Amino acid sequence: MHVILEQIINGLTIGSFYALIALGYSMVYGVLKLINFAHGDFFTLGSYLGYTVLVFGAAFMTAHFGLWGALIAALVFAGVSLAIVGLIVERVAYRPVYPAGRLPAVVSALGASIFLQNTIMVGWGPRFQAYPATLIPNVHIQLGSIHLTLLQIMILLLSFALMGTLYYIVQKTTFGAAIRATAHDRKTASLMGININKVILFVFTLGPALGAVTGIMVGMYYRQISFTMGWNYGLKAFTASVLGGIGNIPGAMLGGLILGVLEMLGAAYISAAWKDVFVFIILILVLIFRPTGILGEKTAEKV
Amino acid sequence: MELTPLNGIEKLASSRQLHIALATAAFLIYPFLVSDYFIDIAFYFGIYTLLGLSLNIVLGEVGLFDLGHAGFYAIGAYTTAILNTKFGIPILVLLPLSALAAAFFAYVVCSPVIHLQGDYLLIVTLGMGEIVRLALINNPFDLTGGPNGVFGIDFPSLGPWLVIDSSLEYYFLIWIIVGLTILGLTRLQDSRIGRAWNYIREDETAANANGIDSRSYKLLAFVLGAALAGVAGNVYASKLMCVSPESFTFWESCLMFCIVLIGGMGSIPGVILGAAFISLFPEIFRPFAMYRMLVFGSAMILMMMFRPGGVWPRKRGAVKYESLLEGTGRTDA
Amino acid sequence: MLEGRTHAAGDIVLETVGLTKIFGGLTAVNSIDLKVHKGEILSLIGPNGAGKTTVFNVVTGIYRPEFGQVFFRGERITGKKPHQIVSYGIARTFQNIRLFPDMTCRENVMAGRHCRSTSGLLSSIFRTPRQRAEEDMIRETTEKRLRQVKLWKSRDELAKNIPYGSQRMLEIARALASDPKLLVLDEPSSGLNPRETQDLMAFLRGIIHEEDLTILLIEHDMNMVMGISDWVVVMDGGRKIAEGIPEDIYADQRVIEAYLGKEDEDSTEYDIPAEH
Ligand SMILES: Nc1ncnc2c1ncn2[C@@H]1O[C@H](COP(=O)(O)OP(=O)(O)OP(=O)(O)O)[C@@H](O)[C@H]1O
Numbered sequence: 001m002h003v004i005l006e007q008i009i010n011g012l013t014i015g016s017f018y019a020l021i022a023l024g025y026s027m028v029y030g031v032l033k034l035i036n037f038a039h040g041d042f043f044t045l046g047s048y049l050g051y052t053v054l055v056f057g058a059a060f061m062t063a064h065f066g067l068w069g070a071l072i073a074a075l076v077f078a079g080v081s082l083a084i085v086g087l088i089v090e091r092v093a094y095r096p097v098y099p100a101g102r103l104p105a106v107v108s109a110l111g112a113s114i115f116l117q118n119t120i121m122v123g124w125g126p127r128f129q130a131y132p133a134t135l136i137p138n139v140h141i142q143l144g145s146i147h148l149t150l151l152q153i154m155i156l157l158l159s160f161a162l163m164g165t166l167y168y169i170v171q172k173t174t175f176g177a178a179i180r181a182t183a184h185d186r187k188t189a190s191l192m193g194i195n196i197n198k199v200i201l202f203v204f205t206l207g208p209a210l211g212a213v214t215g216i217m218v219g220m221y222y223r224q225i226s227f228t229m230g231w232n233y234g235l236k237a238f239t240a241s242v243l244g245g246i247g248n249i250p251g252a253m254l255g256g257l258i259l260g261v262l263e264m265l266g267a268a269y270i271s272a273a274w275k276d277v278f279v280f281i282i283l284i285l286v287l288i289f290r291p292t293g294i295l296g297e298k299t300a301e302k303v
Numbered sequence: 304m305e306l307t308p309l310n311g312i313e314k315l316a317s318s319r320q321l322h323i324a325l326a327t328a329a330f331l332i333y334p335f336l337v338s339d340y341f342i343d344i345a346f347y348f349g350i351y352t353l354l355g356l357s358l359n360i361v362l363g364e365v366g367l368f369d370l371g372h373a374g375f376y377a378i379g380a381y382t383t384a385i386l387n388t389k390f391g392i393p394i395l396v397l398l399p400l401s402a403l404a405a406a407f408f409a410y411v412v413c414s415p416v417i418h419l420q421g422d423y424l425l426i427v428t429l430g431m432g433e434i435v436r437l438a439l440i441n442n443p444f445d446l447t448g449g450p451n452g453v454f455g456i457d458f459p460s461l462g463p464w465l466v467i468d469s470s471l472e473y474y475f476l477i478w479i480i481v482g483l484t485i486l487g488l489t490r491l492q493d494s495r496i497g498r499a500w501n502y503i504r505e506d507e508t509a510a511n512a513n514g515i516d517s518r519s520y521k522l523l524a525f526v527l528g529a530a531l532a533g534v535a536g537n538v539y540a541s542k543l544m545c546v547s548p549e550s551f552t553f554w555e556s557c558l559m560f561c562i563v564l565i566g567g568m569g570s571i572p573g574v575i576l577g578a579a580f581i582s583l584f585p586e587i588f589r590p591f592a593m594y595r596m597l598v599f600g601s602a603m604i605l606m607m608m609f610r611p612g613g614v615w616p617r618k619r620g621a622v623k624y625e626s627l628l629e630g631t632g633r634t635d636a
Numbered sequence: 637m638l639e640g641r642t643h644a645a646g647d648i649v650l651e652t653v654g655l656t657k658i659f660g661g662l663t664a665v666n667s668i669d670l671k672v673h674k675g676e677i678l679s680l681i682g683p684n685g686a687g688k689t690t691v692f693n694v695v696t697g698i699y700r701p702e703f704g705q706v707f708f709r710g711e712r713i714t715g716k717k718p719h720q721i722v723s724y725g726i727a728r729t730f731q732n733i734r735l736f737p738d739m740t741c742r743e744n745v746m747a748g749r750h751c752r753s754t755s756g757l758l759s760s761i762f763r764t765p766r767q768r769a770e771e772d773m774i775r776e777t778t779e780k781r782l783r784q785v786k787l788w789k790s791r792d793e794l795a796k797n798i799p800y801g802s803q804r805m806l807e808i809a810r811a812l813a814s815d816p817k818l819l820v821l822d823e824p825s826s827g828l829n830p831r832e833t834q835d836l837m838a839f840l841r842g843i844i845h846e847e848d849l850t851i852l853l854i855e856h857d858m859n860m861v862m863g864i865s866d867w868v869v870v871m872d873g874g875r876k877i878a879e880g881i882p883e884d885i886y887a888d889q890r891v892i893e894a895y896l897g898k899e900d901e902d903s904t905e906y907d908i909p910a911e912h
């Protein structure tokens with residue numbers, strides 16, 4: 001029993017990574033119907049920026065703000081930087097292409113992804129980088145028969161806090177209603193006086209910022225980062241957002257968490273090597289029987 | 304209309320036949336002017352053209368978002384690799400077999416999902432492409448050689464008379480296949496099958512209402528596209544003499560997607576240009592070393608900004624159709 | 637009020653029995669019985685949201701009815717797929733024109749021939765003599781239909797580039813290209829100017845005269861309904877509320893109420909014919 005619980009908690013940990021990245025895909029998709037292939041690279045870039053702050057700025061910052069201060073500084077710095085990068089990418093790579101339709105935007109997004117990925121490679125080199133190991137005290141916690149680390153608990157807390165905040169903004173505030181309205185029907189939303197540009201601005205700053213924060217958490221959890229990791233995480237996160245119902249914000253969170261748990265359970269009970277296959281098969285099955293994902297609304301075309 | 308000599312020459316100069324003749328001549332002469340290295344580059348250009356043509360059927364003609372096309376390519380390549388190394392079946396025999404294997408695979412996996420729309424189909428095909436790649440890495444039944452792949456694949460030969468083992472011969476092999484494929488696809492474009500595909504892309508509901516069974520035609524597109532990708536896999540495997548999962552990543556599927564969109568959806572000359580861009584660009588910009596992929600990424604963005612419909616979109620209505628009824632007394636309008 | 641139906645003696649081409657279509661909680665079509673006789677023009681009218689288009693969509697196989705049956709020339713076609721229904725001989729147009737916008741007018745009309753031709757993948761690749769003969773047949777019929785709607789000159793233009801009125805006619809030509817027995821038109825005159833509407837009426841009268849054809853149409857333009865229909869069926873709220881010859885329908889109190897009784901409805905849809 002405790003094995004399954006432990007796997008579920010591990011699954012929730014990586015699931016919350018997927019969920020936070022998936023939010024970025026889903027928000028952009030909801031508003032623009034664009035699959036932002038560069039989003040995985042936002043996540044990578046955030047991870048690298050956090051790495052740089054923690055490795056090179058650590059001595060200075062720990063001296064002034066303490067360990068936690070340094071960590072917060074890294075998160076904030078990476079988050080803000082990526083919000084800016086997200087905006088720039090939107091302006092340069094996507095905005096000029098929107099009018100031409102959705103498919104050119106896919107190519108443009110892939111182009112942006114290649115560009116970002118190779119910028120990271122040029123900037124930090126093609127080799128793996130190692131996150132500092134001693135950042136967070138390696139405390140192990142025993143909850144009954146379940147074994148957890150302090151880092152894991154912090155990751156879960158931070159992720160759920162972020163998701164909770166976003167959930168609150170989207171579901172309970174007026175601006176959130178504007179975002180949902182835009183995702184539901186952009187044309188009508190803009191006719192109703194919703195400022196679409198503001199919504200676009202929001203999703204292109206918040207999404208990458210969340211990605212960057214996740215990048216740092218992933219770096220601390222796995223200790224190793226590479227310039228190509230955005231592809232893998234991006235793919236999984238995108239899958240998660242489709243699983244939950246792309247364009248749907250609670251759906252992205254749910255999809256991410258489910259994906260993480262499935263992956264860990266698959267690894268434990270089926271086979272570690274086949275876990276991703278297992279995940280994709282589940283995804284395909286879900287889509288066959290619920291073509292718009294778990295929480296996605298069914299849209300019947302009127303003829 | 305009177306055909307003056309000058310008029311005739313102009314007509315010839317602008318005609319498709321002339322373009323095709325010039326292109327063919329260039330392809331025949333090219334390999335005799337350059338070193339093997341450049342012949343090989345042109346070989347990979349050919350492979351990408353074939354892959355682009357195969358995805359173009361699904362994505363360009365029917366408008367189905369397929370981001371897992373590398374999976375079909377992989378099935379073709381591994382069919383060839385496994386059957387050749389394990390059972391010694393000749394490569395040329397495996398060429399149609401690989402096509403069949405990929406086509407069969409496409410039929411089986413696409414049947415249950417073919418009703419999915421737009422981005423949902425995209426993610427499902429993407430998932431299938433990944434499943435194929437991951438399965439190859441996991442070495443099921445000890446067949447695929449895991450991450451290292453399969454080695455020691457033969458070259459194509461027909462007894463002692465036809466042996467394809469030099470860069471030059473591979474170059475001709477792939478481009479002859481590409482040429483035949485183009486011929487076939489051009490004819491399809493101008494047939495009821497090709498039109499049906501386009502109707503579905505333009506408006507599926509209207510297509511159905513006009514008697515097109517969109518489900519079958521979509522499946523047909525996948526099956527045919529997969530078969531061609533399988534052929535590409537066969538030639539690629541024998542040229543490289545080994546195959547490994549690395550050659551069939553999601554990235555490869557993305558490249559094919561870009562070939563079709565950069566060229567122009569449903570445009571055969573467009574596919575050739577798109578394939579040229581994807582395969583030649585990194586070679587040409589090799590001196591830029593680390594920065595070349597930065598340039599590559601930016602070029603993709605710029606291209607979509609300035610030519611969102613592709614570099615060479617298909618021009619419809621360019622060929623003027625003459626009347627069949629005029630002079631038959633049946634033109635009442 | 638069934639008297640006066642000119643074609644009542646003719647065979648029944650289309651018949652629906654108790655046709656019902658429900659969307660969620662909304663019964664868009666509620667036990668509709670329709671009989672369309674051979675050679676007539678039957679107009680289906682009713683205020684917005686009455687369920688007219690939904691009847692068409694069920695008849696042409698786009699929706700599957702919850703209850704009821706559809707018979708075409710005596711054969712049950714309920715629940716058949718749209719592409720099958722075309723080959724039975726029912727062709728339709730859409731309320732919001734649905735052409736293939738980036739294809740030429742010629743190619744658009746050729747679509748109608750699809751169900752009347754059979755060439756497959758291999759014969760198309762190898763251009764067999766049979767396939768070529770069939771392509772010629774397709775081209776001939778296409779030309780005939782394009783000339784019929786006076787669009788032969790625009791054959792090589794993209795459908796999206798021709799004027800709105802021509803697009804409507806092109807859609808009709810496409811439907812006619814399948815040589816249907818029953819032509820189903822959803823508001824063919826909407827968006828047309830009075831002149832174009834007149835031409836359309838003349839055109840429809842012409843083809844029904846010349847060909848073995850029956851027409852079922854939805855119309856809002858009362859001039860057209862009165863001028864062209866042999867029989868009129870009125871729907872409101874998913875139900876059939878009246879049917880009869882145009883003159884009777886025009887005077888029917890229930891019909892007037894259905895249109896004018898509701899303040900919130902857009903009553904301008906009910907154009908009172910000038911002379912009547
Ligand atoms: N696909 C659908 N899903 C849900 N409701 C639908 C669908 N199609 C139609 N309806 C509803 O069914 C009712 C009847 O619609 P329908 O389009 O048949 O009306 P109509 O008589 O053609 O009206 P109009 O004159 O405006 O074209 C309407 O309330 C409409 O909103």
Ligand SMILES: [Mg+2]
Pocket residue numbers: 688689690731
């Ligand atoms: Mg209607």
